[in-house]
Amino acid sequence: MKLLGTKIERNYREQLICSFKFLYEDTDKRRILSALNRNFPDIKTAYTLDFIYEQGEDIHKILINSDVVAIFEVDRLDVSSEPLIESISLREHKKNLSKIGRIKLAVALDLVRLKIGG
Numbered sequence: 521m522k523l524l525g526t527k528i529e530r531n532y533r534e535q536l537i538c539s540f541k542f543l544y545e546d547t548d549k550r551r552i553l554s555a556l557n558r559n560f561p562d563i564k565t566a567y568t569l570d571f572i573y574e575q576g577e578d579i580h581k582i583l584i585n586s587d588v589v590a591i592f593e594v595d596r597l598d599v600s601s602e603p604l605i606e607s608i609s610l611r612e613h614k615k616n617l618s619k620i621g622r623i624k625l626a627v628a629l630d631l632v633r634l635k636i637g638g
Contacts, residue, residue: 539568
């Protein structure tokens with residue numbers, strides 16, 4: 521998908537940059553960051569594509585570098601528990617995305633390209 525520099529793309533860019541900063545700077549995200557580093561040792565970038573606030577857990581969909589989407593289920597009630605992690609290919613993640621989801625993913629991939637090249 522070609523980016524056009526629209527307002528929605530700029531908004532997503534800001535959100536994704538903030539998600540990157542929060543992941544690395546927010547102490548509440550330490551469990552996710554630790555799990556990311558353990559499960560993806562070659563991690564260079566991580567942008568949160570989606571966040572779902574459930575009753576007892578949070579679900580994060582995070583783009584890792586430019587090829588994997590990690591789905592983290594983080595228990596809010598048991599803070600000592602490890603997040604449950606599932607990873608899917610970027611191709612698999614793209615299959616059922618809405619237009620908005622495709623735009624957000626394109627912006628995230630552009631950020632990855634700018635950060636790590638390629």
